[in-house]
Structures are given as structure tokens and as C-alpha cells.
Amino acid sequence: MxxxxxxxxxxxxxxxxxxxxxxxxxxxxxxxxxxxxxxxxxxxxPSPRAVAAMAAAASDAWMYGDSESHDLRAALAAHHGVTPAHIAVGEGIDGLLGNLVRLVVAPGDRVVTSAGAYPTFNYHVAGFGGDLVRVPFAGVHEDIEALLHAAPGAKLLYLSNPDNPMASWHPAAVIEAMLDRVPDGTLLVLDEAYADFAPAGAIPEINADDPRVIRLRTFSKAHGLAGARVGYAIAAPGLVAAFDRIRNHFGMTRMSQAGALAALHDTxxxxxxxxxxxxxxxxxxxxxxxxxxxxxxxxxxxxxxxxxxxxxxxxxxxxxxxxxxxxxxxxxxxxxxxxxxxxxxxxxxxxxxxxxxxxxxxxxxxxx
Amino acid sequence: MxxxxxxxxxxxxxxxxxxxxxxxxxxxxxxxxxxxxxxxxxxxxPSPRAVAAMAAAASDAWMYGDSESHDLRAALAAHHGVTPAHIAVGEGIDGLLGNLVRLVVAPGDRVVTSAGAYPTFNYHVAGFGGDLVRVPFAGVHEDIEALLHAAPGAKLLYLSNPDNPMASWHPAAVIEAMLDRVPDGTLLVLDEAYADFAPAGAIPEINADDPRVIRLRTFSKAHGLAGARVGYAIAAPGLVAAFDRIRNHFGMTRMSQAGALAALHDTxxxxxxxxxxxxxxxxxxxxxxxxxxxxxxxxxxxxxxxxxxxxxxxxxxxxxxxxxxxxxxxxxxxxxxxxxxxxxxxxxxxxxxxxxxxxxxxxxxxxx
Structure with missing residues (x-):
């Protein structure tokens, strides 16, 4: 019993x-x-076009969603000037963070973030047994020098830009310079959930083939689709492909894929x-x-x-x-x-x- | 680099x-x-009422879905004559199986299933490093004696009833008798995705407080909501609560929760x-x-x-x-x-x- x-x-x-x-x-x-x-x-x-697309997809809900989110990934790739092999779609940034931690963090592995940064990331790190190191903010900003100082030996280094919960931001050039100092073997997790609201010059240009970084975006904020749970990652194809080894392949609903696609097009x-x-x-x-x-x-x-x-x-x-x-x-x-x-x-x-x-x-x- | x-x-x-x-x-x-x-x-x-409910929910998609799926779990509890504490909702049975394996299976842990049974379960067991033992079917049926013979030392014992992929079934009494022989420390994973189609006498009566078994159901089959990804588990409250330690709390979309609730009521x-x-x-x-x-x-x-x-x-x-x-x-x-x-x-x-x-x-x- x-x-x-x-x-x-x-x-x-x-x-x-x-x-x-x-x-x-x-x-x-x-x-x-x-x-x-x-x-x-x-x-x-959300965009009325997204609402209409989700309503239309509801009638087709008897069919599993496309397990590859093909159309959405193709549209996102075109939007960002990359290929679909650079795009992983998941159940919100939350879902992607969980899978990312699972891919990279074994029990005892070091992970670095800021004290007060996104709690759900910390939840996933704890959930896979990672050793989470938190460095203080510098004023209202995540402290890039302190993060880099703590990074050696870490599997993941988390930074949100713009920042949650303080709403601050670093200029793109600062992020780009940071990336060049990320230690070997450490992956920079760049959470850009709020990128759509950022001022000019805040969002870095990063080569999507760069293996040192994964960028996370979402339809939950500016696109108004939090309840549809659609996030995506931009990363090198090798890392993107790794998600296929562990993800819930039919986990993206048909309505969510349709809604996000329509929202993306309603600029x-x-x-x-x-x-x-x-x-x-x-x-x-x-x-x-x-x-x-x-x-x-x-x-x-x-x-x-x-x-x-x-x-x-x-x-x-x-x-x-x-x-x-x-x-x-x-x-x-x-x-x-x-x-x-x-x-x-x-x-x-x-x-x-x-x-x-x-x-x-x-x-x-x-x-x- | x-x-x-x-x-x-x-x-x-x-x-x-x-x-x-x-x-x-x-x-x-x-x-x-x-x-x-x-x-x-x-x-x-799906039920036209489910389609209408999902379409209506689309306008509210700017709000995260209820992280506790409260209304759906309450309705499912009433439907099954249990309490909401006995119900875990997840992104399809696939999603629930992944989380269940994560809860229970550490690398090297033994898991037993039938050779030819659900591949996605095997995928999750491999994904968490479980040692998967497959026993042959007996004709077109999953072989309960062989499964029980292989079960000692296993963390999970998987059985689908009715069966996928052979569409066969065991009488309820056989499942109930099997449950009494599940070894200490082994959890019976009873996948009942096709329960709605089963003939009278195929679905066992199981006390929802029984800690030896977790039952899995879905809205993807008879309810026609595969593209909405809604599965649920019926299990003892202690096990149900454990899912909260690892799941993607806001992973159930607003449309999916609304659609499943409406479908459940359209008998x-x-x-x-x-x-x-x-x-x-x-x-x-x-x-x-x-x-x-x-x-x-x-x-x-x-x-x-x-x-x-x-x-x-x-x-x-x-x-x-x-x-x-x-x-x-x-x-x-x-x-x-x-x-x-x-x-x-x-x-x-x-x-x-x-x-x-x-x-x-x-x-x-x-x-x-």
C-alpha cells in the first residue's frame, strides 16, 4: 500500500x-x-485578428496541434531574419525555461542569477537540483560585473533585459560586451520578455548562430496573449534541436499557434x-x-x-x-x-x- | 565560444x-x-458548446489562465465523485506522464511497461534516465501476469486499459485484482485515455485515495479536444500535490480550460x-x-x-x-x-x- x-x-x-x-x-x-x-x-x-484566429481554430480543436509549430516558427524566423532551425516554440517562457534547465543543469551544477530576478527561473533550477547563486542588483539594475564575476563554472547565467521586476534596462552595447566575457561552458540566458516595450538602443544585435546565448521572447506581454501561453527561444540550431529530445511535442495548442501567428502579423x-x-x-x-x-x-x-x-x-x-x-x-x-x-x-x-x-x-x- | x-x-x-x-x-x-x-x-x-466557450475565452486571452484550473478541477471532481485535491490537470496525458516520471523516476530506476505500448511514456522514461523493462503482450492483450512478474523493484508500472495500440481491454475485475498485487513501492499508471469508449464492465472502481495507482484521462479522444491539450489525473491527494512542485503553473491556456469545462458538461x-x-x-x-x-x-x-x-x-x-x-x-x-x-x-x-x-x-x- x-x-x-x-x-x-x-x-x-x-x-x-x-x-x-x-x-x-x-x-x-x-x-x-x-x-x-x-x-x-x-x-x-490581444489583436482582434488574433482573437478571430483563435476562435476559428477552436472548431479544428479535434486535431492535435502541429507538433513542429511550423507556420509560427517560419513566421518568427522571417520576422527575426533567421531560419526556423534557430527558433524553439514552447508553452510560454516559463515552459521554455523549464526545458532549458533540464537540458543543461544536472544536480549540483552552478547557475547564476540576480537576487530578486525571475522566481520561476529559480523554481526550475531548484526543480532540477541546480546550485543557484544569486548576486545583488547594483541599484535598480542587474549587476553585470557581479554576474560575470560569479559566472565561472556556471552552466547558465540569467539576465533579463529589460529587467523584471525593476523595469530598468541596459544598453545593447553593454549586453553585447557582456556576451564576449561569458566564460566558456556558460550559456547566457537572455530573457527579453519585455523587448517590445524597450527604447531604441536597448536590444542587442546578436548572431543567432552564437552558441553562447539563448534569447527568450513571449507573446504574453505586448501581444496580449498570456492566456495562450506562447513563448519562443532564438538560439543556435544545435541547442534548438536539443529541445526536441525532451519537450512535450504536441503541447502547443492549435488555438495558441494560430493566435500567435495572427498577432505577429498585426504590427x-x-x-x-x-x-x-x-x-x-x-x-x-x-x-x-x-x-x-x-x-x-x-x-x-x-x-x-x-x-x-x-x-x-x-x-x-x-x-x-x-x-x-x-x-x-x-x-x-x-x-x-x-x-x-x-x-x-x-x-x-x-x-x-x-x-x-x-x-x-x-x-x-x-x-x- | x-x-x-x-x-x-x-x-x-x-x-x-x-x-x-x-x-x-x-x-x-x-x-x-x-x-x-x-x-x-x-x-x-468537439462539442459546439466547447467551441463556443473557447471562442469566448479568446477575447480574454490577455489574462494568464487560472494556474490552479480551479473550475475545471472542481467540475471533474464532481463528475468522478472525488475532491479537487484528487485531480491534477495538465497539458494532455503526455504532459502529465512527463511530470509523473520526473516526480518518481531517478536515473537507473526501474519502470515496467509492455513492448509496443505507448511510445510517449517510454520517451519520458528515457528522458529522465529510467531503466525501462518491456514485457510482451499476451496475444492482443497487455499481459498482466508478465507485468506483475516484472514489477518488483519498479517505481512505475504502466498499463493502458482500454489498450493502445491494440484496442483490447481487460474487465474491471481483472484490473482491480491486479492492483492488489502491485508490489510495495510501485505505482500503477493506469492510462484510461479511451475509457469513454469502453464497454460496460471494463472500467474499474478504484478508491481515489488509493496510493497505489494514478489514473489518467483526457479530453483529446471522445471529447474531441486533442488540439486543446487537456489531460487529467485522478490520484491520492499527496501525489496530486506533488505535481505542484514541478509543473508549469500557468501552462494550461485559458481557452483549453474553458473548452474542457464546456465539453464535460455536454453529455x-x-x-x-x-x-x-x-x-x-x-x-x-x-x-x-x-x-x-x-x-x-x-x-x-x-x-x-x-x-x-x-x-x-x-x-x-x-x-x-x-x-x-x-x-x-x-x-x-x-x-x-x-x-x-x-x-x-x-x-x-x-x-x-x-x-x-x-x-x-x-x-x-x-x-x-
């Missing part, structure tokens, strides 16, 4: 999850969020979303300023607002925002956790935030 | 994939299948599909008989047709069917590979098969 015996590795993993979703929070509270500004989703929605929609996001960032900065707080410069669809005190205070602000039905999140590590992280919303969403933030700040102050 | 170094385990994995999809076959041939009868998809399509659609499948099985048996071949009894939405000679002959028949634009598959291991495996189609699909089979048989005979 003993049943399954988990592997020693799995038995040692915590039961915690990287993120609790907003639906789960709503079920716990019994309330509904007035503004959903916590997961850096695109409140502006007009993407452009207006990027414009609206820029306007929303300015509005968030203004709201912060009205409350005596500083919004950090942002190259993403969210803004980190420095609450001006310590992590306990920012956590109190966050709690009070959520208690007032505004879904936001915040960095998990000091000193970044002096900030809350607010996704750009439509004007009505930001009206709610503007209404509630002073109340949340006042309530948090009474808890000092 | 060395880039990623794959783990020793991954470096030793073959580049082959368990299944080449029909779209990939079409791209290679430059032709379009007239009848798509190879992947045991439901040509009858009328399911019933008429099951009826049409039974009619199609009879038609396939008649077509086989007209060609002097024997169709095996089927508890699934496909029929194994014994081509009456050896594997080379059946492979020739398969090749000639595909050359005539009929997508079918066949078992990969002798002696099962004397058969081809034909999914039930609509009457026009089966008309095509009836037209082409005699030609394919004649062409295969000339290759003797």
Missing part, C-alpha cells in the same frame, strides 16, 4: 509555487479585483499597444509623484514605484492595495522590495489605482 | 521523436491527406460521439472483412486491423495507404506490427479508406 516514492530530489523541493494567480487570490478573499495590474499582462488585449495593433503602454507609464509616474513617491524609469509594461521606506512598508502598501481590490505585485528581495510593481492599465484601471493608492499609503503608515 | 553543455543524460538521448505529426508528413510529401485516421483524434469534432454530445464511434468501428470491421482481413475487437475509437502477415507486410500496407493520402499508424513492435491502426472516421472518411485499402493491399503484395 505504499504507492509512489518521490525521487530524493523531488522530495526535497518545497511545496510553494513561484506565483499565486489572481484568480486564486480572489477565491481566497471572496472578492473580485477592480483593477488587474499585478502580472504584467496586457490589459489592452499595427502592437504599435498602438506600445504607444498606450508608454502613456500609461507616464500616468503611473504622475500618480506616484502626486503621492510623494518616485516611479523608476521603465522599459517595460509595468512601473516599479519606490515606496520610500523599507520592505515591510512596501508590503503593507501592497496588502492595503489588494485589500482595496487592486491586484499588484512586488519584488521579493531586499532592497528591491522597497518598491511595488504596477502593470500599465487602461485609463479606467489607472483611475482606480489613483483613487486607492493614497488610501493604501495612509493605511500602511498607521501600521508603522 | 563553447556555449551550452548538455547534461550527460540529455546528451545520451536520441534525437528521434515519439510521433511525427500528420502536418509534418504532409509538408514532407507535399500532399494533403484525404482522410486523417492515424492519431485517434475525434473526427466528429449529449459525448453520447452521440460514442454512438457514432461504435458505428464506425463496425464499418471498419466490415471493410476489413471485405478485404479478407480481421479487425480486432475494439473498446476504443480506433480499430487494429490484422493484415494477416508479418510486420514488413503491414508496413508496406501502411506506406501504400499514406501514399494514397490516408493517414494511419501502426504498432511499432513485433508481433503487434502485423496490424495497422485505423481511427474511426465519419462515413466519408471511411469511404476513402474503403476505396484505398484494396489498392494498398494489392500494392503491398507486389512488394513481397
Amino acid at each position: 505504499s504507492g509512489a516514492r518521490l525521487t530524493d530530489l523531488v522530495a526535497g523541493l518545497p511545496a510553494t509555487v513561484p506565483f499565486v494567480g489572481p484568480e486564486a487570490q480572489q477565491r481566497t478573499s471572496g472578492r473580485t479585483f477592480r483593477a488587474r495590474l499585478g502580472a504584467n499582462e496586457s490589459v489592452f488585449g 499595427g495593433w502592437l504599435a498602438q499597444v506600445v504607444t498606450q503602454v508608454a502613456e500609461g507609464r507616464a500616468r503611473l509616474a504622475a500618480i506616484a509623484a502626486e503621492n510623494g513617491l518616485a516611479a523608476l524609469p521603465s522599459a517595460t509594461n509595468f512601473v516599479a514605484i519606490d515606496c520610500g521606506r523599507d520592505g515591510d512598508f512596501a508590503r503593507a502598501v501592497l496588502r492595503e492595495l489588494i485589500a482595496r481590490d487592486v491586484f499588484v505585485r512586488m519584488p521579493g528581495v531586499a532592497p528591491l522590495d522597497r518598491c511595488i510593481r504596477v502593470s500599465v492599465g487602461r485609463p479606467p484601471d489607472l483611475d482606480v489605482f489613483a483613487e486607492v493608492l493614497p488610501q493604501a499609503l495612509a493605511a500602511a503608515l498607521t501600521q508603522r | 563553447s556555449g551550452a553543455r548538455l547534461t550527460d543524460l540529455v546528451a545520451g538521448l536520441p534525437a528521434t521523436v515519439p510521433f511525427v505529426g500528420p502536418e509534418a508528413q504532409q509538408r514532407t510529401s507535399g500532399r494533403t491527406f484525404r482522410a486523417r485516421l492515424g492519431a485517434n483524434e475525434s473526427v466528429f469534432g 449529449g454530445w459525448l453520447a452521440q460521439v460514442v454512438t457514432q464511434v461504435a458505428e464506425g468501428r463496425a464499418r471498419l470491421a466490415a471493410i476489413a472483412a471485405e478485404n479478407g482481413l480481421a479487425a480486432l475487437p475494439s473498446a476504443t475509437n480506433f480499430v487494429a486491423i490484422d493484415c494477416g502477415r508479418d510486420g514488413d507486410f503491414a508496413r508496406a500496407v501502411l506506406r501504400e495507404l499514406i501514399a494514397r493520402d490516408v493517414f494511419v499508424r501502426m504498432p511499432g513492435v513485433a508481433p503487434l506490427d502485423r496490424c495497422i491502426r485505423v481511427s474511426v472516421g465519419r462515413p466519408p472518411d471511411l469511404d476513402v479508406f474503403a476505396e484505398v485499402l484494396p489498392q494498398a493491399l494489392a500494392a503491398a503484395l507486389t512488394q513481397r
Whole structure:
């Protein structure tokens, strides 16, 4: 009667999850969020052409999706000026990160990231037994010198540019210079989930045949398709081919492939979303300023607002925002956790935030 | 400049994939299948209510799907008379099998299955370094005595009931008696993908709290949602909770969750599909008989047709069917590979098969 015996590795993993979703929070509270500004989703929605493509694909859902995501990979290759052999498609960057870690990280292997960077990457590293080394941010930036200093012997070196959760960015030239200093045997994992929002000069030119780096992109942010789970990697063909040895070959749904393909082609929609996001960032900065707080410069669809005190205070602000039905999140590590992280919303969403933030700040102050 | 170094385990994995999809076959041939009868998809399509639910969800695709698949798990729990804590939802049975193997199988751990049973399970076992032991079928049935004989020391013991690829089944009482003989420390993986098509008395009653077994179900077959990738497991809460330690938490798309929920509630659609499948099985048996071949009894939405000679002959028949634009598959291991495996189609699909089979048989005979 003993049943399954988990592997020693799995038995040692915590039961915690990287993120609790907003639906789960709503079920716990019994309330509904007035503004959903916590997961850096695109409140502006997907392209209507993507919606139509997904609706049309629904009738064909009796057929497994194309296991090679051929049409989507071909379109992405054309978009980036590479070949389909340079493109791996997966169930969001989350899914790709999990498979990447599995490909490269054996138990005990060293992996380097920044303290406070993407928790789901850390979750996957722990899940495959990697030895995760975290280096502090330098101010609001991931610290490239410190990352490189820690890199020797590491299998993976994670960097997000633009950064999550601080919304900062490094110029392309800095990333390109960093790449030349990545040690032999280390793969740079360049998470560019927010690339579509970045200012000119932030996204590096990298030869897709360069074996030292894998770039990760997603349809979850600017394309507004978080719920369709489509991410992709750009890397040298040898590494891309390795994903085929372990991935869930029919894991990309027919609707998701169709939606992403249509979204990629609707460049007009993407452009207006990027414009609206820029306007929303300015509005968030203004709201912060009205409350005596500083919004950090942002190259993403969210803004980190420095609450001006310590992590306990920012956590109190966050709690009070959520208690007032505004879904936001915040960095998990000091000193970044002096900030809350607010996704750009439509004007009505930001009206709610503007209404509630002073109340949340006042309530948090009474808890000092 | 060395880039990623794959783990020793991954470096030793073959580049082959368990299944080449029909779209990939079409791209290679430059032709379009007239009848798509190879992947045991439901040509009858999903419930119109599921299609409508997915189309409606497409507009909300900017939001990540509920990471807990709460509504779907609640509905499945009610359907099966268990609690949501007994239900794990994943990206098809394929995705769940991958995560299950990861939870339980460390490199070198013994796993037992039948020679010729589901290749994707074997792929996952290899992918996590398991030591896979295959026992022969007994005729057209998975050999329960042989499986139990090989089971001591195994972490997982795989059985499909009804069986894929032979479409046979064991009575519920046989499975229930088998469960009582599963060794301590071994988990029975009971793949019930085709349960909806099974005759009365084939599906066992199992206490969902029984730690010795995990049952796997899917929306890809009778519910016609292969392209939405929704599978689920029924198991004891401790094992279900373990999936949360490793899964891609936001991996279930919003459309897939909505479609599966609607499909589950459309019991009328399911019933008429099951009826049409039974009619199609009879038609396939008649077509086989007209060609002097024997169709095996089927508890699934496909029929194994014994081509009456050896594997080379059946492979020739398969090749000639595909050359005539009929997508079918066949078992990969002798002696099962004397058969081809034909999914039930609509009457026009089966008309095509009836037209082409005699030609394919004649062409295969000339290759003797």
C-alpha cells in the first residue's frame, strides 16, 4: 500500500509555487479585483485578428496541434531574419525555461542569477537540483560585473533585459560586451520578455548562430496573449534541436499557434499597444509623484514605484492595495522590495489605482 | 565560444521523436491527406458548446489562465465523485506522464511497461534516465501476469486499459485484482485515455485515495479536444500535490480550460460521439472483412486491423495507404506490427479508406 516514492530530489523541493494567480487570490478573499495590474499582462488585449484566429481554430480543436509549430516558427524566423532551425516554440517562457534547465543543469551544477530576478527561473533550477547563486542588483539594475564575476563554472547565467521586476534596462552595447566575457561552458540566458516595450538602443544585435546565448521572447506581454501561453527561444540550431529530445511535442495548442501567428502579423495593433503602454507609464509616474513617491524609469509594461521606506512598508502598501481590490505585485528581495510593481492599465484601471493608492499609503503608515 | 553543455543524460538521448505529426508528413510529401485516421483524434469534432466557450475565452486571452484550473478541477471532481485535491490537470496525458516520471523516476530506476505500448511514456522514461523493462503482450492483450512478474523493484508500472495500440481491454475485475498485487513501492499508471469508449464492465472502481495507482484521462479522444491539450489525473491527494512542485503553473491556456469545462458538461454530445464511434468501428470491421482481413475487437475509437502477415507486410500496407493520402499508424513492435491502426472516421472518411485499402493491399503484395 505504499504507492509512489518521490525521487530524493523531488522530495526535497518545497511545496510553494513561484506565483499565486489572481484568480486564486480572489477565491481566497471572496472578492473580485477592480483593477488587474499585478502580472504584467496586457490589459489592452490581444489583436482582434488574433482573437478571430483563435476562435476559428477552436472548431479544428479535434486535431492535435502541429507538433513542429511550423507556420509560427517560419513566421518568427522571417520576422527575426533567421531560419526556423534557430527558433524553439514552447508553452510560454516559463515552459521554455523549464526545458532549458533540464537540458543543461544536472544536480549540483552552478547557475547564476540576480537576487530578486525571475522566481520561476529559480523554481526550475531548484526543480532540477541546480546550485543557484544569486548576486545583488547594483541599484535598480542587474549587476553585470557581479554576474560575470560569479559566472565561472556556471552552466547558465540569467539576465533579463529589460529587467523584471525593476523595469530598468541596459544598453545593447553593454549586453553585447557582456556576451564576449561569458566564460566558456556558460550559456547566457537572455530573457527579453519585455523587448517590445524597450527604447531604441536597448536590444542587442546578436548572431543567432552564437552558441553562447539563448534569447527568450513571449507573446504574453505586448501581444496580449498570456492566456495562450506562447513563448519562443532564438538560439543556435544545435541547442534548438536539443529541445526536441525532451519537450512535450504536441503541447502547443492549435488555438495558441494560430493566435500567435495572427498577432505577429498585426504590427499595427502592437504599435498602438506600445504607444498606450508608454502613456500609461507616464500616468503611473504622475500618480506616484502626486503621492510623494518616485516611479523608476521603465522599459517595460509595468512601473516599479519606490515606496520610500523599507520592505515591510512596501508590503503593507501592497496588502492595503489588494485589500482595496487592486491586484499588484512586488519584488521579493531586499532592497528591491522597497518598491511595488504596477502593470500599465487602461485609463479606467489607472483611475482606480489613483483613487486607492493614497488610501493604501495612509493605511500602511498607521501600521508603522 | 563553447556555449551550452548538455547534461550527460540529455546528451545520451536520441534525437528521434515519439510521433511525427500528420502536418509534418504532409509538408514532407507535399500532399494533403484525404482522410486523417492515424492519431485517434475525434473526427466528429468537439462539442459546439466547447467551441463556443473557447471562442469566448479568446477575447480574454490577455489574462494568464487560472494556474490552479480551479473550475475545471472542481467540475471533474464532481463528475468522478472525488475532491479537487484528487485531480491534477495538465497539458494532455503526455504532459502529465512527463511530470509523473520526473516526480518518481531517478536515473537507473526501474519502470515496467509492455513492448509496443505507448511510445510517449517510454520517451519520458528515457528522458529522465529510467531503466525501462518491456514485457510482451499476451496475444492482443497487455499481459498482466508478465507485468506483475516484472514489477518488483519498479517505481512505475504502466498499463493502458482500454489498450493502445491494440484496442483490447481487460474487465474491471481483472484490473482491480491486479492492483492488489502491485508490489510495495510501485505505482500503477493506469492510462484510461479511451475509457469513454469502453464497454460496460471494463472500467474499474478504484478508491481515489488509493496510493497505489494514478489514473489518467483526457479530453483529446471522445471529447474531441486533442488540439486543446487537456489531460487529467485522478490520484491520492499527496501525489496530486506533488505535481505542484514541478509543473508549469500557468501552462494550461485559458481557452483549453474553458473548452474542457464546456465539453464535460455536454453529455449529449459525448453520447452521440460514442454512438457514432461504435458505428464506425463496425464499418471498419466490415471493410476489413471485405478485404479478407480481421479487425480486432475494439473498446476504443480506433480499430487494429490484422493484415494477416508479418510486420514488413503491414508496413508496406501502411506506406501504400499514406501514399494514397490516408493517414494511419501502426504498432511499432513485433508481433503487434502485423496490424495497422485505423481511427474511426465519419462515413466519408471511411469511404476513402474503403476505396484505398484494396489498392494498398494489392500494392503491398507486389512488394513481397
